[in-house]
Amino acid sequence: MQPFAIAPSILSADFARLGEEVDKVLAAGADIVHFDVMDNHYVPNLTIGPMVCSALRKYGITAPIDAHLMVKPVDRIIGDFIEAGASYITFHPEASEHIDRSLQLIRDGGCKAGLVFNPATPLEVLKYVMDKVDMILLMSVNPGFGGQKFIPATLDKLREARALIDASGREIRLEIDGGVNVQNIRAIAEAGADTFVAGSAIFNQPDYQAVIDAMRGELAQVRA
Ligand SMILES: O=C(CO)[C@@H](O)[C@H](O)COP(=O)(O)O
Numbered sequence: 001m002q003p004f005a006i007a008p009s010i011l012s013a014d015f016a017r018l019g020e021e022v023d024k025v026l027a028a029g030a031d032i033v034h035f036d037v038m039d040n041h042y043v044p045n046l047t048i049g050p051m052v053c054s055a056l057r058k059y060g061i062t063a064p065i066d067a068h069l070m071v072k073p074v075d076r077i078i079g080d081f082i083e084a085g086a087s088y089i090t091f092h093p094e095a096s097e098h099i100d101r102s103l104q105l106i107r108d109g110g111c112k113a114g115l116v117f118n119p120a121t122p123l124e125v126l127k128y129v130m131d132k133v134d135m136i137l138l139m140s141v142n143p144g145f146g147g148q149k150f151i152p153a154t155l156d157k158l159r160e161a162r163a164l165i166d167a168s169g170r171e172i173r174l175e176i177d178g179g180v181n182v183q184n185i186r187a188i189a190e191a192g193a194d195t196f197v198a199g200s201a202i203f204n205q206p207d208y209q210a211v212i213d214a215m216r217g218e219l220a221q222v223r224a
C-alpha cells in the first residue's frame, strides 16, 4: 500500500491569493495539491485550467499537482496539463470516448494517469486498463462543488477498489474525494484509501496545520 497522503483541494482556497494559499497548506504538512478542473459542461461549475497550473509552477510550487479533470471531452486538454506541469492527471471514464487512449496520452507525456469514478459509476472498466493506471480516484460526492456531505456507500466501493489494487500487484494510489474531514478520515482509511482529498475541511478553518495534524493523528491509528 502507498504511504498515506493528504491532498488539499484548492477549490476551497482563496483564489485571489492562490499562490500564498498553496504555500501555506504545504507548509502545514500537505503532500499533494489537488487541482479541480470544471468545464460547466461535464459538471455544472467552472473553475481553473492549465494556465493556473502553470502559474503555480512558475510561482515556485514543486509539490505534486493532482489535476482532477471534470472536462468533456477530455483528450484535447490533456496535453495542456502535461505542459503546465501536472504530476497526476485523472479523468472520468464518461468524459472520454477512448479510455485506453486517454490514459496512454497522459503516460506518454510523462505524467501519472488516473481514472475517477462518480458515486454511481461502476469500477468495471478498470479490469481492462489496470496496467495503465497509477491512481484510482473514488468520488464520495457527486462532482461539481466543494462542501458536500460524504456518501457512506463509498466505503464499500473503496473496499472493492482496494481488493482490485492488491490483486494487481501494482503500485496504484487509491484516492478519495468529497466530504472528507477529521471525523471520517479514519473509517475511510480503514476501508482502503491511502490518498485523501479535503477542501472545505481544511480551507474553511483558520489553522490548516491543526486540521492536517488532526487528520494525521487519525491516520496513525490505522497504520501504527
Ligand atoms: O472534485 C471535487 C468536487 O467535484 C472535490 O475535489 C471537492 O473540491 C472536494 O471538496 P470537499 O468536499 O472536501 O469540500
Ligand SMILES: [Fe+2]
Residues within 6 Å of the ligand: 009, 034, 035, 036, 068, 177, 197
Ligand atoms: Fe476533486
